[in-house]
Amino acid sequence: MERVDRLTLQQLRYFLAVADTKHFTKAAEQAGVAQPSLSKQVQSLETELGTPLFSRVRGNVTLTPAGEVLLPIARRILADVDTAHHEVAELVGLRRGRLRVGATPSLCASVFADVLSRFHKAYPGIRLLVEEGGSRDLSRSLLRGDLDLALIIVPPEGPDPALTTRVVLREDLLVASAASLPPLVNRPTIRLIDLRDRSMVMFRQGYDLRETTIQACRGVGYEPRLAVEGGEMDAVLRFVEAGLGVAIVPSMVLANRPALRGIPIAPPGLSRTVALAQRTDVPPTNAARAFSDVLLAYLETL
Incomplete structure (x- = not known):
């Protein structure tokens, strides 16, 4: 087994060339190498396998029984190698x-x-x-x-x-509220302290915006009053639309949400x-x- 492990693809290609042409000189021309080099590689392959692969009688080259066994295996190996080259090339070229x-x-x-x-x-x-x-x-x-x-x-x-x-x-955060309800303030911006007495819809534990909201509220001196908590983004926005409370959200998520109203947070504001x-x-x-x-x-x- 250790001898077979040292087979090379080049040896198999030269073996197939000789098997197909039944002639060492023609096989060397087909492979683009000197005939002595090809013969040497075929001999090395025979040595590795421990048996002749070709019968050479009076200029006629034919496969021995061992060569007949190796022929379909060698074709399959080289075909698999070509397939591997092709698939890797496709991957590198972003086709797959x-x-x-x-x-x-x-x-x-x-x-x-x-x-x-x-x-x-x-x-x-x-x-x-x-x-x-x-x-x-x-x-x-x-x-x-x-x-x-x-x-x-x-x-x-x-x-x-x-x-x-x-x-x-870098994205600004806004305070979202239901468009069906009166505006939160009659100003173009809202202060975080203005949310002290407002019910809030809060994201689930481990959610980035949850931590941001809680820390921002604590930064101005209060704990947010939670009406409902535990949702992902879509759920939180839907809860706000239903009037359950307000939420601090990224400005981008309010696009195409006519049932929501967004108001910027007064300077220094919040961003992420x-x-x-x-x-x-x-x-x-x-x-x-x-x-x-x-x-x-x-x-x-x-």
Whole structure:
């Protein structure tokens, strides 16, 4: 077995050339090598296998029983190698492959869907696997190797040092309320202290906007009064539309939501930083690089 493990693809190609032409000189011409070099490689193959592969009698070259056994195996091996080269070339050329990407629910509800659509149109052969979750969960998925890229919200203390991040968006946060109810204030902006006596709709535990909202309220001296909590972005927006309370949300999620009214927060306001993250110790795939380019190009149009 150890001898067979030292077979080379070149030896198999030369073997097939001789088997097909039944002539060493013609086989060498077909392979584009000198006849002595081809003969030497075939002899090395026979030595490795421990048996002659060709019978050479009076200029006639025929396969021995061992050669007959090797012939279909060699064809299959070389065909598999050619297939492997082709498939890897397709992957490198972004014709096939897989990309695992993640984003927070608020980003999935706003920019992410359009970016995915653009990427799929440009690279239809790349299969997209999407994970929706909070930034902490997405960061853990990246570090486990379950994701290639993720759009995360950069926490105040900064991203995990094991991740490489690129800031792609800074987004203002607004106070959302039901458009069917009277405006919260008769001013163009609202102060956080104005929400002291307002019921709030709160995101689930571990959600980035939950922490942002609670810390902002505590920063001006009060604990938010929660009417309902525990939802993802779509649920929170629907609860606000129903008049259950107000919520602090990214400005982008209010697009195409006529049942909601958004009012900016008075200076210094609130904002969040969105970054594209990946593992530092793993170089990005070609598909990941292409996705980054599509994302940045799309954000430039906003």
